[in-house]
Amino acid sequence: MPTPRLSRYHCHRRRVRDEEPDHVPAARERPLPGWPGSREIHLWQLAIDSANDDMACCPLDAGEIARAERFAFRRDRSRYIAAHVWLRRILGSYLELPAERIALSYGTHGKPRLAAAISDGRSPLWFNLSHSGDHALLAVASDREIGVDIEVLRVGIAEPQLMKSVLSAAEQQALATLPRRDVDAGFLRCWARKEAVLKALGCGLNLEPSELTVGPRVGRVWIVGPGAVSVEVACIDGLAGCVAAVAAVGGFARTVCRDLPPAGERA
Numbered sequence: 001m002p003t004p005r006l007s008r009y010h011c012h013r014r015r016v017r018d019e020e021p022d023h024v025p026a027a028r029e030r031p032l033p034g035w036p037g038s039r040e041i042h043l044w045q046l047a048i049d050s051a052n053d054d055m056a057c058c059p060l061d062a063g064e065i066a067r068a069e070r071f072a073f074r075r076d077r078s079r080y081i082a083a084h085v086w087l088r089r090i091l092g093s094y095l096e097l098p099a100e101r102i103a104l105s106y107g108t109h110g111k112p113r114l115a116a117a118i119s120d121g122r123s124p125l126w127f128n129l130s131h132s133g134d135h136a137l138l139a140v141a142s143d144r145e146i147g148v149d150i151e152v153l154r155v156g157i158a159e160p161q162l163m164k165s166v167l168s169a170a171e172q173q174a175l176a177t178l179p180r181r182d183v184d185a186g187f188l189r190c191w192a193r194k195e196a197v198l199k200a201l202g203c204g205l206n207l208e209p210s211e212l213t214v215g216p217r218v219g220r221v222w223i224v225g226p227g228a229v230s231v232e233v234a235c236i237d238g239l240a241g242c243v244a245a246v247a248a249v250g251g252f253a254r255t256v257c258r259d260l261p262p263a264g265e266r267a
């Protein structure tokens with residue numbers, strides 16, 4: 001969710017548990033990535049709370065460094081750098097390349113992807129990154145466009161005006177049936193699913209969010225986007241203090257949560 005719109009809301013973190021049974025089962029596996037299987041999405045929860053914003057030995061490219069330098073607040077800059085260092089390290093571990101050799105290119109609406117030459121004849125990797133506060137999530141797939149969104153749980157986020165502006169009429173009705181205490185989480189689930197779809201399509205918020213109906217449930221749903229492109233979306237369970245969703249053009253079979261190396265091994 002774009003930060004400017006949300007920054008004025010009070011943030012509150014609490015543990016969330018998916019209440020519905022048909023969420024995406026996320027198998028836990030360690031270590032080393034291996035190539036994602038067909039219709040499989042690897043999920044990496046990234047540690048971006050480190051305060052390190054020293055760019056001296058940083059693997060970021062000129063565009064990323066320029067972007068990092070534009071952040072007004074040091075904390076945002078640190079989080080951006082940490083997320084992009086992890087992005088490069090993880091993509092590098094799949095491709096067996098050092099982080100600084102990862103070359104990125106950008107779609108019409110700014111969606112980053114691996115520059116084509118890097119894939120070396122293998123099926124290219126697709127990825128998508130999302131961050132919210134200290135949390136970031138990276139999704140990686142081998143054979144399809146994907147989108148991911150993570151949102152820190154916030155109390156009081158589901159303001160009527162915000163809901164009206166970004167939710168479809170059907171979603172507003174669905175949220176109106178929830179008990180008051182569940183509305184914030186329901187709204188953020190709905191938003192995360194919506195943004196994951198918009199990011200899988202690559203259009204981001206250039207497509208009016210209220211034109212999509214993804215609903216506040218955690219289970220899988222197929223959405224037909226512009227140009228009759230089919231996208232499957234579902235919530236990701238088990239992320240303490242956050243809600244998250246992943247979407248794939250043409251659908252996906254399963255998600256696999258990958259673990260970062262232990263702190264001592266993070267070169």
Ligand SMILES: CC(C)(COP(=O)(O)OP(=O)(O)OC[C@H]1O[C@@H](n2cnc3c(N)ncnc32)[C@H](O)[C@@H]1OP(=O)(O)O)[C@@H](O)C(=O)NCCC(=O)NCCS
Binds near residue numbers: 080
């Ligand atoms: C994509 C978008 C919905 C992300 O919103 P956000 O609330 O900042 O959310 P997230 O943290 O979940 O995602 C940000 C990440 O998504 C990726 N991203 C950027 N644009 C994207 C797009 N169009 N589609 C998919 N992913 C995109 C980037 O990796 C970005 O991370 P970075 O800023 O560290 O590089 C929003 O930025 C958007 O609508 N962008 C399009 C803007 C545009 O049209 N720009 C013109 C061309 S540059």
